[in-house]
Amino acid sequence: MREVSAKGGASLKLFHVSDVHFGAEDPAAIAWFSERVADEKPDAVIMTGDLTMRATKDEFQRGGDWLRSLGVPVTLEVGNHDIPYYWDPFRRFFAPYQRYAAVEQMIERPLELPGVTVVPLKTTARAQWRWNWSKGRVSSGSLKRALAMIADVPKGNLIFIGAHHPLIEGGTTGTAKTRHGDEALTALAEAGAHAVLSGHVHDPFDVPVEREGRTIRMIGAGTLSKRTRGSPPAFNEIRLESGRFVTLARTLSPEAKHSITSPS
Known part of the structure; x- marks a missing residue:
């Protein structure tokens, strides 16, 4: 368990x-x-991407119906699986968001809650100058938009960045290899962000990183899909109390709730 104050x-x-x-x-x-949402009534759900497997209209509809059924505020990032695949190049390049109707109101939605602001940061790209387009990329435009939103955050709020790809590696088996992620992390820390919440690698992690004389945390969630890697299905619980926050991994396993430890 890690704790940060604001x-x-x-x-x-x-x-x-x-x-x-x-x-x-x-x-x-x-x-x-x-069931956990219904029983514990969190103040919001932060969904950091790959809602779908192949970005089909039916998958977005089912995913959107599920998110709305939770009955709490939701913000949704776009993951690499939420963009049409390479074998549908026309749709990928010219209409990548055409099938988003069921979730449009949730995508990259900033959340303003008492004491905390969630700022979206897009890390997906339609195309890149490398073979594996599933990896992350932070464009200058995406970073500028996030920094502009941070500048408007109420003074004293904790600032969480929602992104699909980890900006730097978190010590998991899966990798993000996010281009311009390291520079973005430095800029976000300098602007006052406290944590970057992400997914993509399918395993939970919580890594403190020192930047610009501050500690910014890289926090990754697991997966609720059949595509598990090093851990069982999982999500993160983030508790905020008196200007401090702690992160717990919640797993569908006998050890249902435990702290996330950083790699040595």
Whole structure:
């Protein structure tokens, strides 16, 4: 468990979920998460991308219906699986967001809650100068938009950045290899961000990084899909109390709740 402080006295609970991959979702994990939301009533859900598996209209519809059924505020980042695949180049390049109607109101939605602001940061790209387009990229425009939103955050709020790809590697088996991520992390820390919440690698992590004389945390959520890697289906619980926050991994396993430890 890691703890960071900021000004303010709000008491909140956020659920950070990622990589549900409708089309390859784990029904038991989906039902478990829904039950946890219904029973524990978090103040918001931060979904950091890959809601779908192949970006089909049906997958977005099912994913959107599920997110709306939670009955709490939701912000949704776009993951690499939420853009049409390479074998549909016309749609990928010219109409990548055409099938988003079911979730349009949630995508890159800033959240303003007592004592905390969630700022979106797009890390996906339609094309890149490398073979693997699933990896992350922070464009100058995306970073500028995030920094502009940070500048308007109420003084004393904790600032969480929502992104799909980790900006730097978090010590997991899966990698993001996010281009311009390191520079973006430095700029976000300098602007006052406290944590970057992400997904993509399908395993939870919490890594403190020193930048510009400050500590900014890289926090990754697991997956609620069948595509698990080093851990069982999982999401993160972020507790905020009196201007401080802690992160717990919640897993669909006998060890249902535990702290996330950083790699040595």
